Amino acid sequence: MKKTILFVLMGFMLSPLAQGQHSEQNHAERFEQLGPMLRSPNVYRTASGAPGHMYWQQKADHEIEVELDDENQSITGTQKVTYFNNSPDQLNYLWIQLDQNERAKDSDTHKIAPSKIDSRMSLRQLETILWHDLDLGYKINSVRDLQGNDIPVTINKTMMRVDLPEPLKAGETFEFRVDWSFNIHDRMSFIGGRPGYEYFEKDGNYLYTMAEWFPRMAVYSDFEGWQNKQFYGRGEFALTFGDYKVSITVPADHMVGSTGVLQNPEEVLSPTELDRWNQAQQTFDKPVVIRTQAEAERLEKGRAKDKKTWIFHAENVRDFAWTSSRKFIWDAMAVELGGKNVMAMSYYGKEGNPLWEQYSTRVVAHTLKSYSKKTFDYPYPVAISVEGSNGMEYPMICFNYGRPDEDGTYSEAVKYGMISVIIHEVGHNFFPMIVNSDERQWSWMDEGLNTFMQFMAEQEWDRDYPSRRGPAHKIVPYMRSEKHLLEPIMTNSENIIQFGPNAYAKPATALNILRETVMGRELFDYAFKEYSQRWKFKHPTPEDFFRTMEDASAVDLDWFWRGWFFGTEPVDMAISEVNHYKMDSKDPKEIKARQKEAFEREEDYISKAHNRNDIAQTVVESDPETRDFYNSFDRFRVTPEDEKEYKEFMARLSEKERELLNSGMNFYEITFENIGGLVMPLIIEFNYRDGTSEIERIPAEIWRLNESEVTKVFPKKKEVQSIVLDPYRETADIDEANNYWPRQHLPSRFELFKQNSGARGASTGDNPMKRARRR
Known part of the structure; x- marks a missing residue:
């Protein structure tokens, strides 16, 4: 005999919300594999994501x-380049990046920048429209082989093609020299940019941050050939590893x-500085x-007529940058990493103290x-x-911001902004x-990826660190x-409207969600380290x-990459x-x-309530002849037959079934x-x-058969008072008002604004340190 267990609806039901249909296809679309959208694996890059057995790079x-x-704020240089063709291809020419040309008079950067006239404009805004008459950009004085013979070149804005005297075969090298010069620009002016100088009017000194300062080899790769996209200022660099003597x-x-x-160091440092070093x-x-600051301030007042040459060696770097000024204070400490000292x-100039002396090098370490x-x-x-x-990164060196006021006080926003940018740029x-x-x-x-790593480093610096990017709700x-x-996210750098959120914040948030919510820390950390170690000193693609x-975690993440990236x-x-x-x-x-109970609730309506007072006696109450069996029948009485049927039913059940019953x-049947x-x-x-609570986590694959709506039943021993979806704000849900059952009132943006005081890391008004000193 079939055993049947019936259910009775006991209570609460919410009206469905308006349907949010986003596609004609209601399932499978967001869980399709990415295979057709990705480059095919080959001998250079495997399907596992590792470099292939024939991987190469120049x-x-x-x-x-x-x-x-x-x-005169200019530099003059000569360089010898030894180019190694490790590819299987024969090369007829080489491409070199001339990034300083981004600031030349005929630069496309200015031509393609939209502009408009507002009713009120500053002179600086007008300057950006007029551009400038400064003589900026490279002067390529010569390109020659080591025997002094001229090599034909073609300069196309920020790229230069070097036409080789004969094809460079696989496994061969080619050496050539480039002589060049350019005028350094004021990066604090409307021209802006990463490199340049800052002039300090009070002491008449310059601080130079020299980056993108020499003609740099473009990347030739297995997946793209020559990377020769023009430099417009935002999309940064693809560069070739090598050894440098500068x-x-x-x-x-x-x-x-x-x-x-x-x-x-013996030639360029004083004996005292050498001892301290x-x-x-x-x-x-x-x-x-x-x-020290006192020593730097003394040097600020003089102007040396002689020169010194500082010599640096760097191995296996993709770029080279440097800085120079008589204003500099210099401090250093050792960090033990992997059995060696770094x-x-x-x-920093005196303008950075006391912040920089207290924090910068400690943050680097x-x-x-x-x-x-x-x-x-x-x-x-x-x-x-x-x-x-400013904020910009290069191998082993980066340029950062964060200056206190002239009296040495600073707000939390300045302090944490400085620490964050140092972490970020060093992390690069x-x-x-x-x-x-x-x-x-x-x-x-x-x-x-770096912003994600920055977020974790910030939290390790200070438990209450006011991180701007990383937590899901902040995106x-x-x-x-x-x-x-x-x-x-998978959009070319130059084509993005909201660049910071798109390139920095959203991918950092996505990775944090992967680590905390989708994969878990153990699986994520192992896989992320595997990627880092597989591709260090190599050229990875998305x-x-x-x-x-996926390969290192056994987690199918195609749905995640598809949605987030x-x-x-x-x-x-x-x-x-x-x-x-x-x-x-x-x-x-x-x-x-x-x-x-149900009958009495159903029959208890307003007319009955009024009739108890208005009708003294009904016909049945006044005339016994109108009564029959049903007037005295108790339909809710438990009869012996009911008891017998119940005992027979229970006897047919197993012990486990009786326990469940x-x-x-x-x-709780919940529709999401x-x-x-x-x-x-x-x-x-x-x-x-x-008063107790618990959290259940359901993988995203629950949506695989219906990406718009899904229903799931949750058995609970206890009776539920309320339900919250995404209680820790892990998923970047843009509307939390519909995450509650029963519905709750959430403050409006205006109400939140009235409730909030200045957040840590964003002090309101002038800085509290300054106000405390006034008292």
Whole structure:
């Protein structure tokens, strides 16, 4: 005989919300594999995401001599390039990047920049429209072979083609020389940019941050051939690894910081500075000041007429940058990583103190430790932070901002902004200086990955660190943007409207969600480290990252890459309906009591209430002849037959079935709606009437058969009082109002604004430190 267990609806039901249909196809679309969208695996790049057995990459060694003219703000250089053709291809020409030409008079950067006239405009705004009459950009004086013969070249804006005298075959090398010069621009002016100088009017000195300063080899790769996209200023660089020997001639009273290791400290440092430098190399607990503020201030007042040449060597770097000024204070400390010592250092003017002396080098050291733990031991011998009133990264050296007011006080916003930018720019040593992705094509592969790493390093610095990017809920304003203002993360750098959120914040948030919610820390950390180690000192593509993360974790993430990296849909999941069921025990006492309660509730209406007073006696009450069996029949009485049927039913059940039947289990049938379109896991918090709570996590694959709506039953021993979807704000849900059952009132933006005071890291008004000093 078939055993049947009936259910009775006990209570609550919510009306469904409006359907959020985003596609004609209701299933499978968002869970399709990415295969057709990715490059096919080959002998150079495997389907696992690892370099293939025939992987290759080019190399370019440089020997450079450069001299800084501190009177006219210009540099002159000559360089010898040794290019190694490690590819299987024969090359008829080489491409070189001339990034300084981005600031030349005929630059396309200015031509393609939109502009308009407002009713009120500043002179600086007008200057950007007029551009400038400065003589900027490279002067390529000669390109010759080592025998002095001219080599034909073609300059196409920010790219230069070097036509080889004869084809460069696989495995061969080619050596040539380039002589060049250019005028350094004021990067604090409307021209802006990463490199240049800052002029300090009070003491009449310059601080030079020399980057993108020499003609640099473009990348020739297995996946793209020559990377020869023009430089417009935003999309950064794709560069070739090599070894560098660089001699930098500057005024004798200048301090120079650079990529690489200083080869002649005895010639360029004073005896006192040399002693301090040697001490710093053995000091691990705090920075040693090598040139003090007092010493730097004395040098600011003079002008040396003689010169010094600083010589630096760097191995296996993709670029080379340096800084020079007589204003510099210099401090350094050693950091032990992987059994060797790395020098963490900072260069800064007096304008940066007291912040820089207290924090900069300590933050450099912390960043190296934090990133090394999650990727690979930092392989270079030095890491430098320079106070250059901007933010930009190069191998072993970066330029950062964060100055206190003239009285030495500063707001929390300045303090944490400075710490964050140092972590970020030092962190770029890992991505893309070592894991050497193509920044011009995929900004997210360095900015996004690095911002994610920055977030973790910030939290390790201070438990209450006010991180701007990383937590899921902080990307919500961007995800709410109008559709025409959004592009997928997988968009070329120059084609992005909201560059910061797209290239930095959204990929960082996506990776944090992967780590915390989708994969879990253990699987994510292992896979991310595997990617980092597979591709250090190599040229990865997005496919290599996507495939490695899946290969090392056994987690199919194609749905995640498709939604977060190839799409623009937001997350908006909702609880649209909740039904509460309890099992029918078949006990006639319970059944009849429930029926009686339902009957009385159904029949208790307003007319009956009024009639109790208005009708003195009904016909049946006054005339006994109108009564029969049913007037005295108790339809809710438990009869002997009911008791007998119940006993027979229970006898047919097994012990487990009787246990389940008597458990009093609650069943909550919940319908979830995907309004935003971006599928994500369901994180559900059940709050019980006894004051306890628990969280259930349902993988995103629950949406695979219906990407718009899904219903699931949750059995609970306890009775639920309320349900919250995404209680820890893990998924970047753009509308949290529909995440509650029963519905809750959430403050409006205006109400939140009235409630909030200045957040940590964003002090309101002038800085609290200054106000405290006034008291």
